[in-house]
Amino acid sequence: MERFLEDIKKFGKLRVIEEPLDVNLEIPHVAYIEVKKEDSKVLLFKNPIDKKENRKFNIPVVMNIFANFEITNFILGKHPQKIAKEIQELLEPKTPNSLKEKINTLLTFSKLRKIFPKRTKKRGICQQVIYQGKQVNLDNLPILKTWPKDAGKFITTGQVYTKSLDGKKYNLGLYRIQKLSKNKFIMHWQIHKDGAHFFHEYKKANKKMPVSIAIGGDPLYYWCGQAPLPNGIFELLLYGFIRKQNPTLVKSITNDIYIPYDVDIVIEGYVDPNEFAIEGPFGDHTGYYTPPEEFPVLTVSAITMKKNPYFTATVVGKPPLEDKYMGWATERIFLPLLKTTTPDLIDYHMPENGCFHNLLIAKILPRYKGHSKQIMHALWGVGQMSFLKHAIFVDENAPDLTDYENLTKYILNRLTEKSFLITEGIVDQLDHASYEPLVGGKLGIDATGSTVEKTIKVLSDKQLLEKAKKLDNNILQLKQYFTDTANPITIIKVRKTKPVKQIFNKLKQLKQFLKIVIFVDDYMNDLNNPYMLIWRITNNVDALYDVWIEEIWGVDATSKSNIDGYNREWPEDTHCDKNVIEDLIKKGIINVDKKFLRKYQIIEEEDDEANPKY
Template sequence: MSTLQSLLEELKKRDWLKIIDEPLDVFLEIPHVAYVEAKLASPKVLLFTHPIDQKNGKVYEMPVLMNMFANFEITEWIFGNHPDAIANEIRTLLHMKPPEGFMGKMSMLSQLFDLKNVPPKRSKKRGECQSIIYEGANASLERLPILTTWSEDGGPFITMGQVYTQSLDGKMQNLGMYRLQKYDEHHLGLHWQIHKDSSCFFDQYREAGKKMPVSIAIGGHPLYIWCGQAPMPYGMFELMLYGFVRKQNAKIVKSITNDIYIPHDVDIVIEGFVDPSNLRIEGPFGDHTGYYTPQELYPVLEISAITTGKSPIYQATVVGKPPLEDKYMGWATERIFLPLLQTTAPDLIDYHMPENGVFHNLILAKLKTRFKGHAQQIMHAFWGVGQMSFVKHALFVEEDAPALTDYWALTEHILNRLSTSSILITSGIIDALDHSSYETLVGGKLGVDATGEIKPKTCEVVSDEVLYERASALIPNIIALKQYMTHTANPITVIQYTKTTSARTLFDALSPLKNHLRVVVFVDEHNNDVENPYMLVWRTVNNIDAQRDIWLHPFIGIDATTKNTLDGYTREWPKDVDCDPKVIEDLRKRSIIDISDEEIEKYQLY
């Protein structure tokens, strides 16, 4: 039995697996079921045993596995330990001092012994993943039930591919999780963004004018894919993290047609070479920001072989509006990487990336302030270190603040300490997926230092109705207005309006109401609901570039609207990633999904 099959057996025993035997289409249907499952109160892992491609009259032999990281409990089980316990092991190693006394020596020896499990072990034998070998014309992607997740995607995409590469001199190996677009039977688009390690290797091959070997694995132990998305420093092979977490070296074997090593027990391997002179348009793709990422040029893999285990399982994920499977993968990453962050910011007590901040858009951090400007110091450390530098908005609180996951209490705490002088606006590099800034890859950053004293409450609070009337008299086209946290020093007023003018002109127009306003957030008419704070936070942190969209006078203003030429924005603003309502309705009618109208609205499925 393969690694993945035995894990599925265990999932079945624990009643954590839903098996769906009904034939379902790889085009939208399967991904929509997984998307809905992730929004339910107790999501499970999904196994689709009969994937079909209705349009082309195809029936696949391979089952499709989705939502492997279905919830906190299953994620912890995959790791074999709570991520905080793994973080503690790392912390112990980082703080390892020369041992004192016999017992000290013994315990250190055992820790060092454990480290023997870290480096991947190369095997000369063929792997289980090479039980069946297809080469040349037989190495066809048509064998795989590759999903098209969203109706406006540029085609089918492999969404849980472990992409294995090596540097030109062969000294460094890398595992990255990047999506892969199926162009045809033998070609895949490789969406490694410019900041990522494989892109760095790719530059080496391009400069040398040499073809780059790449192997993509699917399946095997789910920790492989988690390691692929982990923000390991450049030059460190992610499979070392696998060995560390599992206390068992990753066993790797050489690909059949190139020199790349892959884990022996994965389900599927796609091997090939990239000609660095050949780039091709990739996308669009409904991404984990909840927006479509635009088309861009990326390298292409020409497939030389596909190998599989005896009964391979095709693993996939769905990304889009939160919450989804990446919430749980991100949770483990957040916990396990805390001790490493603490090496550059020792007074950082904890940090947290809420799921509706889609990781890099919002970070909450707790620190023990020891000197003036301490929070700013850590903000700059974040913005300067590895993938943390993608973070757009960082909010800092003191050690006595509520838990970072207690969102209402924490918001109250921050708003009671917020003032214009605690706000830092700067710029830096941003995630390649970000759409808010005027140009790609660089944009605004916001840091809020809420570690200070409580501020006096000076806001004259009136009801939503009264404020709505007064605001409507000053600015046109208001659709709705709602105030949040009116008991704090800085209530938040969300104003939805039909956008015929840039929001920046409206802040000044509202200045006669400045006694009633402390923080104003403008949203537009498209898909916003002022009663839905979860999605408002999601959209706001996605849509703002702090340098362009935040004002500090006459009150704090945030323009979270869709930008266009009224704002001097000339890029194409992406569409929301929406489910196809017909597919959802049909799946509901067939009782394959069970989601209420309220939940559809809450998570803005369409």
């Protein structure tokens, strides 16, 4: 980590904050705001404190490591597209013709020797200082409390190293870890993840599971932890592949888990398969709090570290955040791997304001009728891609997948009733929209066909609102988007006192003026802010219940409750503490105006009907 910080400093991309700041909210709020800026920087908090506990930490905190595209490229050592090309070449080896090609093929394969982790018997740099048994005290680490309603302090960039019960498989996963006491954590490995799969093996055998959590070191370790590699493939192989250098591992002091020798801090311990605790709530990367749920407990047996370690952390919440850049690299690097199951996939894109698994746009080469739908089913069955809720397919003539304006027009000009496929599948454990946990609706949209005729007459927003209000006075505002296409989108803000389907049914009377209607609540929804609307809408929809393809097409993206037949607890949005933000602005630590705070819905503001902000 030290070397990374030195390099980043040379590029002028490091911001050092000397001011003592609180690990409770202050430090994470600064990072949350920084990463939303155009040219955000890596942050080094030199003097973390805990005001409540009256504690000073002597370990600095580094945040916003994947601060922008440039730094992400720097960490990877090259553009992710180049890494994807190397993977593609490996997957499709060509028969070498010339001597030069033969030598190149040999070189490629000889470089593969570098991907395998190697073990050293020497002490790791991460073991220069060792605390064991009674010396273990997690209070000495500057662990952050990110959000006002978080259950406590969480490690957010912990590289969790585990191995299968038979010792044949190794795993590195990035999971948040909630501090429970001076020597206990709760492990939030979700049910679909490899850490959880290993845990279930130990639980069945009623054996304690060794776990080591590494913090810091080469930031690429951290990125590899979130890479969605299939079960059984150790993420450090990807590290070796990208770095062209064998990762060097050292045995933990008190268990037999191997960790990279050069990380900053290691927390070692055991998970007792019979010890569980309630984890959360935690403000998550969906921008909502995930509700409390039971997860296994880790008892810490040792903490080891470098002499001068850095503690690293990230903030997850409403987009854009650090995972925008991490996710971009993952998206590019995994394209050739995804193509192995869907060869006619040309490209795909998962915008960060669709929280990755909530929205995917794919460009394909359609060869026959139903081809898009075939690929939809394939994606919904591939590893973590199966969490995907909404997938839109276009053909090879469509604009670039990041040219959102023209791409949306292209899509809207090709939709008919037959374009939609609604089915059921697994959803991310964090998904709150599904009417039951873990399974929910999937919406696939096939926009690969030819253009269609416009059948509706476009009114002004004002005229349309007047007509709509006459049908239902719960309709408060509306805004039309893409009125120059065959299927304009009308976003309607409603005061929700009954199921939205009732309002939708009344609106069918306006079918000559409406095609796609999307309903949102009158809370923190600015109809002029499509970036955050996409975030909200894709989060809040379970296509099985909330998408209606009838005379007009409706989407209910409001929050749900028992009036909708939704019997889970609808989670709250993540918001920064207003007083902390105001104080940080006063101190000159952050420098943003109201417009910026509103653009990304950073603090909660009540909507005022007479003068709506949202």
